[in-house]
Amino acid sequence: MIEALQYEFMQNALLAALLASTACGIVGTYVVVKRIVFIAGGISHAAFGGIGLGYWLGINPLWAVTPFSLAAALAIGLISQTSKTAEDTTIGVFWSLGMALGIIFIGLTPGYAPDLFSYLFGNILTVSTSDLYILLALDVVIIGTVCLLRREFQAIAFDEEYAAASGLPVTALYLILLALIALTVVILIRIVGIILVIALLTVPAAISRQWATSLSKMMWISPLWAAFFTCSGLVLSYLLDIASGATIILIAGFFYFLSLLLKKVNRRIV
């Protein structure tokens, strides 16, 4: 294992894991407390359209998926806030619409689509140095926005109607939050793939929520859990020669149930 760390692909993979953990721990905190897991799922699946678009245009899919998932997030947010349709209906439509577009784009692309599987299920070992720069830039945007707007985000997560009554621009804040989710999805796609993104957005935050007493504590603890899951998953998948994305999620799931159990035992003792 130690000699594996000398390879650039392994160093890149670990760096990518840490960058992704930061984003998913912080943004996942809002996803969990505001109960918008399903929206996050919709955005991440709609992002597949962006992957397809990237192939079709012949550019790095990460470049195409960023504007694409941002657009999907804003569309879901605007339609659910302004129309009378139920929010989950809107999400369901975008969820499948994005994936359908992705399939059409890939079909239009001549020849074979390499790495397609890795965008669906992630392949952290193929993260390039230029990918790392994209991840770093997205992290900076996410952390900066959360630092600036944390009180406002907390208010809309707690009670949107009260936030509106106190004069906060609730719709704008909500759209910014969805945009942050979209950016996080882009980061996570490289790590665990579209299908598994939702686990890293929810499990670390859900575990820390069981023990933390404030949003800011959750935001410190969740990235640590996410880093633990991604790094240990990476190592284990390397040693056992199994899929890295799926290994990460299995470890996360295991610790989620362990934490639930501990919490129960803890409550009984106290």
Added chain:
Amino acid sequence: MIQHPIEINDVSFSYNGTDVLRGVNLTVRSGEFLAIIGPNGGGKTTLLKIILGLLKPSRGEVKILGKPPASARHLIGYVPQHSAYDRQFPITVWNTVLMGRLGSGKPDIGDSGDEESVASALRAVDMLSFRARQIGQLSEGQRQRVFVARALASKPRLLLMDEPTASVDIVMQAGIYELLKEIKKELTIVLVTHDIGVIASYVDKIACLSGEIFYHDSKEITPESVEKMYGCPVELIAHGVPHRVMGEHRHD
């Protein structure tokens, strides 16, 4: 010209083609404590939301201290009906009240102003010693006090409350009304409730709302207005209500 805390002129509101409010007129003067009572579906919460600027009336005009509602939000403290929030939300009492300081135009902006306002609001509702407690660890009545504190933290001129005692037991209800009695020395209060029993001994005026408003500029509830409102004679058992309405209840 005097700018009243609330001036509502001929306001109507319809939702999905159904009239919820019809030609409502209401003036609340500075320092008054008004209760709006009425049956469920009578438009009480809708009227509050119009006053808050969360809903736009389909007709008529609303002025809050001379301003349109949307630009008067910093003058209003709002205590919503318990519901929209998650009781297990990881947040302390202090940070909950601090939320009342958000939104532009509130007095004493800045960290020290926030600190001072939150502390004095918590002191006013007698909850300062609970400041580090999680919201989820409080009783329903204590939580309601925290939400009153959150509304007070913005140093409002007008306090709006939606069913402040809906989920609280009778002892706690009395406690909340005693608290409001203290608070009303400094600001105008409007509360909405279907609990007509207790309020009369605390409020200055009562308006009855059931699509239309029946308002006599006093706290006398006349048999006619209650009958119009509920569509049948209602027995009012209340302390301090000048009229006891004990109309005969006929089934037809």
